[in-house]
Amino acid sequence: MNVDNLSPDELSPDEKRQTPAFSTSLKQIISFAITFLICFATWIILSGRLDFFHLGLGVIACAIVARLSSTKLISRRGIENLPRQWFRFVCYVPWLLYQVFLANLHVMSLAFNPRLIEVIDPKIIRFKSKLTRPMSLFIFANSITLTPGTITVFVSITGEFTVHVIDEYSGLSLPGEMEEKVAELMGE
Amino acid sequence: MKRLGLIAIIIFGGLLFSITFELPDLGDASSPASTHVSPYYIEHTLEDTSVPNVVTAILADYRGYDTLFETAVIFSAGLACFFLLRIPERKAPKARFYRHLTTGLTLRIEKGGRIPEESKEFERIDSAWVPNDVIINMTCRLVVPFVQLFALYVIAHGHHSPGGGFQGGVIFGAAIILFAISNNLRSTTRRLSEKSSALLGSGGVIIYLGTGLLCILLGAGFLNYSGLSVFPGLDPVSARSYGILIVEIGVGIAVTAVMVWIYYNLASAGTQEEGL
Amino acid sequence: MESFFLYGAIYLSLIMILSLYRAVFGPTVLDRMIGVNAIGSKTTALLVLIGLIYQRVEMFVDIALAYACLNFIAVLAASRYFQKRKGLYDEHH
Amino acid sequence: MSLLAAILIISGLFFFTGGSIGILRFPDFYSRLHPAGKLDTMGLLMTMTGMALYTVQEFTLAAIFTSLKILLIIVFVFITSPTATHAILDAGVRAGLSPWTAPGKGERE
Structure with a gap:
């Protein structure tokens, strides 16, 4: 489902001019991780159960959501000053x-x-x-x-x-x- | 004709109202519905399946056949929509529209014009396009992941809170439909094609059916999840609890896919060319 | 406190009837949509109030959240529909 | 604490009342969106905050999580409600419901 969902502000014209602080793949990993953490915090609020089984289900669900939409939630440009x-x-x-x-x-x-x-x-x-x-x-x-x-x-x-x-x-x-x-x- | 319809509605409404007085009172312990099987379910659910939510246990365990065929009915609804509505693309459109992803500008290319390659720069969009709306696009970008997460939560927590496969599937399908509304149908079908939504829909039903058949293979009755207790670390009670969860996931996948499939066909009037 | 919530819920549903007037008699389709949207946002609050009355808030909060999601999606879909179909918006002619 | 919650809920209900009466009284579609979009959001914010305060009184883990969930609803509504208002307005503009000749001073019967 996640083929090439580029959002408009990821490829702005001035991206070539500024020297990026991180490489692209690292940025991908960071945006995935941040999305995962936000989702997991939301999951804990939603779930309200802190036992091993439900937290495990939460990890799976958050991984699915982060895989589907990490480029949607966190724009890869400007990730340094988030x-x-x-x-x-x-x-x-x-x-x-x-x-x-x-x-x-x-x-x-x-x-x-x-x-x-x-x-x-x-x-x-x-x-x-x-x-x-x-x-x-x-x-x-x-x-x-x-x-x-x-x-x-x-x-x-x-x-x-x-x-x-x-x-x-x-x-x-x-x-x-x-x-x-x-x-x-x-x-x- | 309109007056005739009104009269018929008033008569039937009056009949329904008068019958209402014959129904047993709310919470009447001696009514037929709460004397036969309900007390059994209420008393034995927790010790049989370790599921606090009685409704989930009844739906997915005690009345497993019922829910299996409900899922099949939902799948056949999607199939019926497909067979009734789907028509192949009849004629080439007068003009094609492409959106430049970086700036959101839209190109209109008349018939016979040179078409840009489907690349990362351009994306083909519906010809009855809606101008790129910054507010709606950004809101959907922010909201869609959380709606998806909420849907997964509803599926996973069917044991403890109201919810389960059907409700969670509907919310997940709504999240995908929200994406389709905020962008357009063409870019949605490129990410989740019609074929894969149909396959996922049947896959959900097969997960449900396969769980039942696995129970037979393991020596218990059809959909008797206590047969799953041969796996290490499971006793019959917790096996039934996990069996319910697997079944709910299957139902969730089926409902999501069928919702999206029906939306594709209804929103584009069967051509899958232009959506809402 | 329970009776306070009960009266609050009754009052809220009385207010919803006012919005229902707009939803039923609204001169245009979009007026009806405003009415329905107003009822939807009040229902979200009403669901949590009902949860407090029955002392099962943790259950009704889930329902309220789902209702808020679906209300938003429904309003968005309806507005898109009336934009593109129904001849309200047609730029090919 | 429960007094504060009651005050918040009552003022939220007051905002809801204003929203409903505004929807009835305002003259045209565009101006009706103002009470519908703003007063209902504010009413929801206040009633929900009041109920979250009332729930968190017990101060058990479950109660805290429940009131956090209520806060989640507030955040969700705060993002989506202006967007829904904007979407309806956008549909109205594209439908050609003349906003420029709005029923201003003296033009209404």
């Missing part, structure tokens, strides 16, 4: 949660507003983002969807965003602070 990215991601999540909470209060006040029709003013806005990697585009797009009155309509692979906003106030903050945060997170 721990730093994850640490930054953990720092990003609480900020995002706070923003999501504010967004929800805003939408909530709209939903219970008796003069709803007069308050909202839906429209489409477009802007160009400086982010380039698919992963950072993905994080940014989903963060936009979760935060104040905005839903991502379309993202092109070059970073052009089309966003549906519910009222004037919501569209003001785009791209703004969140883009900075995501750029810093992914090291762009």
Whole structure:
């Protein structure tokens, strides 16, 4: 099942320019191992049984999953600075949660507003983002969807965003602070 | 005609409702269903098979024949879909579409144009293609492995939690279908072809059947897993437990493959050219 | 605490009826999809609540997780279907 | 602890209510997605966190694993819910449900 699933960000144009820290086969092994470890941690949470038999079944299942999709989960490019990215991601999540909470209060006040029709003013806005990697585009797009009155309509692979906003106030903050945060997170 | 249908539905609905009052109450200990075999299963399952989940033990052990033929029915459903829907490719399409894997750009090649070789650079995609959507692709890349892992967990833990071969197989099939939705049908069939999904489907049924036949060869009845206790380190009780696990794995493989097979045929209206 | 969960579950299923209105009478197919998706996300919470009522959370959590998976896949498949078939999206003509 | 869990669950139910009423009240398909996509996710986050807190009270190994599983559901929903919202919206745009002439100020009856 795993013939040649190259993902777009594995073979970026600038890969030839930078000198890789690890060789390709080593990277393959590392990405397999990381996938296996993530899967095994998930398995232990799911299973909740720590006896020998169930852990053995877990090893087999995780090996199958890692074999099927190690190139899907962990991109082989940029595997060197993975721990730093994850640490930054953990720092990003609480900020995002706070923003999501504010967004929800805003939408909530709209939903219970008796003069709803007069308050909202839906429209489409477009802007160009400086982010380039698919992963950072993905994080940014989903963060936009979760935060104040905005839903991502379309993202092109070059970073052009089309966003549906519910009222004037919501569209003001785009791209703004969140883009900075995501750029810093992914090291762009 | 519509009113006639409504009247018929109301009459039958009323009949069903009135019959509901004749059913025994929920948890009624003296109802026919809970007086004959149920108490036996509830009392003896743990000591017979060492499986805490009574439902799994009944399905895969006490009523093994039933489940065997259920699996066969699922396989024949896939077969029926295949025979009803599958049509070979009728005519060459007007234009072919190729996606450049690095950038996600799509090439449209008219009939008679030079076609790039199927290489690591280009991948042929459906002609009713959906523009490459970064968000959906990335989400599926992240989610598919965990859905697969969850499916394997459901199959492996049928003994202790709700689940087993059928449920786990459905979730695993759904994971593959999710991949097919987020990319397209053509790239999915290149990784898991129709032929191998059919072979896997029959292979799952054969695992089940083979376990039963192995029990006969070892001197016990058909699907009586305690015959497996001749293998070292097994007593009759734990042999039944392991037998259930093997059977569940067979069912899981069969259900996964048949789900994917039916999806291939339904989503492309039998041509296996263009999917959802 | 059990009665609290019970009332919570009843309240949640009452709210689901509101979303059901959108799913049944929604003017377009996509409105119906919004309704179904909203019901699905509430059902995930409802399943865990039911688990707390019966004090079998560890069983119902599995069901809730499976439900969340299948709900997501169903919504994605439906939106793809209405994109490509039904004449909603046709770029050959 | 169980008081905190109860507060979280009640506020989650409150968010769910807002989501359902929003779905009913908002004027068109695109604006309906805002309450459906955001308020339901938030409601799920809060109720699930409350229930995970309630479960972990017993502090046995099984209870901890169960509440971790509930957290796993939260993470899963947080990744998939915005994507599902986006997918429905995308289908709407391709169906040609005019988002540009959105029913704004004064255009609605």
